[in-house]
Amino acid sequence: MTDSTADSVRALFDRIAPVYDPLNNWLSLGQHRIWKQMAVKWSGAKPGDTCVDVCCGSGDLAQMLAERVGKIGQVIGVDFATEQLEIARQRVQNRHLTLPITWMEGDALNLPLPDNHFDAATMGYGLRNVGNIPRALQELQRILKPGATAAILDLHRPTNPLVRGFQQWYLDTVVVPVASHYGYSKEYAYLAPSLDRFPTGQEQRTLALEVGFSTVTHYPIAGGTMGVLVITK
Numbered sequence: 766m767t768d769s770t771a772d773s774v775r776a777l778f779d780r781i782a783p784v785y786d787p788l789n790n791w792l793s794l795g796q797h798r799i800w801k802q803m804a805v806k807w808s809g810a811k812p813g814d815t816c817v818d819v820c821c822g823s824g825d826l827a828q829m830l831a832e833r834v835g836k837i838g839q840v841i842g843v844d845f846a847t848e849q850l851e852i853a854r855q856r857v858q859n860r861h862l863t864l865p866i867t868w869m870e871g872d873a874l875n876l877p878l879p880d881n882h883f884d885a886a887t888m889g890y891g892l893r894n895v896g897n898i899p900r901a902l903q904e905l906q907r908i909l910k911p912g913a914t915a916a917i918l919d920l921h922r923p924t925n926p927l928v929r930g931f932q933q934w935y936l937d938t939v940v941v942p943v944a945s946h947y948g949y950s951k952e953y954a955y956l957a958p959s960l961d962r963f964p965t966g967q968e969q970r971t972l973a974l975e976v977g978f979s980t981v982t983h984y985p986i987a988g989g990t991m992g993v994l995v996i997t998k
Contacts, residue, residue, distance in 0.1 A: 798825070800918055800991055804887050805829045807984070807995045808916040814884035815839045817908065819873050819901075820891025822846070824853030824866075826918075830887060831864035840864070841878070843871040873901045878908045886915035892994075893919045893963045902996070903976040909998045916995050917969075922960045923989030932990050933957065969994045 805826060810816050812835045818827040821842035831840045844850050850868050857864055871877045873888075873895050886905055895901040905915045923929045936957050964972065966983035973981040973996045980997040 801826050804916040804918040804993050808885040808887050809914045810885035813837045816885045817841045817883045819843050819888045822849045826887045826889045827866050831866050840866045843869045845872045876904045880907050881910050883909050884913050888917045892917050893959050899972050906977050914997045918993050921992040928988045966992050
């Protein structure tokens with residue numbers, strides 16, 4: 766990813782930060798929280814663990830991880846969009862939660878985190894938006910302890926042509942028009958081309974093995990419109 770492309774992606778997520786959560790909730794019919802809970806479960810995070818949520822956005826997955834690891838655990842939420850990080854901080858404060866979360870500005874392609882440090886990791890809707898997917902996977906592999914697992918949740922293009930057709934119809938007739946109502950039509954129009962570029966589940970498994978993960982599994986969910994890549998160092 767060139768600096769200008771990275772800057773444009775960062776700017777996009779900063780712009781949509783105020784509507785990111787309500788739109789995700791509405792457009793997924795509330796299902797996105799179930800999918801995130803699945804990713805947290807598959808990460809293997811347990812009480813007392815030190816975990817990281819890369820591309821944490823407004824903080825849903827980081828909060829779920831924190832609830833799982835408890836007060837004796839630790840979670841770091843990393844994102845390069847400062848507006849998203851600020852909303853993540855505010856959400857925890859507004860809910861009057863005492864959670865073991867540290868919010869950190871950082872790039873998924875060059876994480877400001879130590880080697881072999883984390884017991885578990887998650888990433889939600891981030892891998893599809895990085896400029897170098899193998900590099901992002903390599904960074905996750907670097908920061909995880911041997912035997913630790915990362916669970917990566919994202920939108921996918923389903924292989925079933927009928928489901929794929931429905932997904933495209935939904936993007937064209939529901940997602941973009943609703944986003945347009947809030948003044949974010951251009952920002953959400955990027956979803957379809959980003960899905961077209963995103964590697965399939967099999968391709969993601971291959972990439973993960975190539976960067977050094979020992980065990981890889983890809984779980985299609987929601988009819989293949991979503992998927993979770995589970996990778997163990």
